[in-house]
Amino acid sequence: MPDATDADGLPVGQVSTRLGVTVRALHHWDEIGLARPSLRTAAGYRLYTAGDLERLHRIVVYREIGLGLDRIQAVLDDSTVDVPGALRAQRTQVAERIDRLQQLGAGLDRMIDAHERGLLLTAEQQAAIFGPQWDPDGPAQARQRWGDTTQWRQYAERSASRGPEEWQAVADAVAALDRALKDAMDAGVTPGSPEANQLVERHREVFASYFPLTRQMQVCLGRMYEADPAFAAHYDGIRAGLATWFRRIIDADARAHGIDPDTATWQ
Structure with a gap:
């Protein structure tokens, strides 16, 4: 991984604030290979490029709709994955959860x-x-x-x-x-x-x-x-x-x- 100055990318703290995810989550995604920063400073600090941020945005969206990290990595990196099919399956699960929550809400009422x-x-x-x-x-x-x-x-x-x-x-x-x-x-x-x-x-x-x-x-x-x-x-x-x-x-x-x-x- 090439070295860079701070001007070449955003440090992890700024990325955390911009995306609304924790620094700990970003470190974990780096460790498992889901979202590794493209650059590091001479001191070894992570720096995220515009391309890295685009991938992170997609991870956040997929995570919010309920995909697990393994499934997100497959959707992003495996060209054989049927992405629309995976999203339809997730939509079905979301609809089922919504129905259960509506039943729970009616019971609470x-x-x-x-x-x-x-x-x-x-x-x-x-x-x-x-x-x-x-x-x-x-x-x-x-x-x-x-x-x-x-x-x-x-x-x-x-x-x-x-x-x-x-x-x-x-x-x-x-x-x-x-x-x-x-x-x-x-x-x-x-x-x-x-x-x-x-x-x-x-x-x-x-x-x-x-x-x-x-x-x-x-x-x-x-x-x-x-x-x-x-x-x-x-x-x-x-x-x-x-x-x-x-x-x-x-x-x-x-x-x-x-x-x-x-x-x-x-x-």
Whole structure:
């Protein structure tokens, strides 16, 4: 490689700035023979000529569209390479990546909406699935009340992946549980009995559609079902006294698992 003065070419630092690539990358490309400077100073510093810069520009373009360095070297130096074919193949890969990124973006939009809204259903869909008594403002009120909790985040992540059919299955499971609770109370099932404990376990399984529910958390829910006017009205509307009976069977099951209902906390 001939020696030259600085006036005969650009040093590596200026080339780095002009092309927007790192000095380290230019040194690496030199070492692997992809883009060697044509000149060096008497002190051994690299100098890039106009021809070198043209090759570097092409490398940068090919790298930006996703070609690997080995493929770039072949496109630049191997006369047998079908350059249009190589670029078409790369375009296909880029299109596939764009499609995957668009799907990822749509998924992120749903996740954001779920965290902010809870249910990703229209008011009409909610009424059709949960019944005419359903309050479409309920999810917004729930977010205002519990939006900063781990359980709301877990609920939102489940909601983001659900459409009307999945929510219909959840609603059907909840309705079936409500009927089973009513039938058990009508049949005189007592708290602490195997039948009652099975219903408590079934409630935890059904409720897992929203977020994982520990037994201590379930005790807290039982208290709320009895004390909160809206929840009490729901259960007592199914069967008079059901809210209190439901709380009692939850408490009895908790005691059987070593939990004191009077001191249970949301954990």
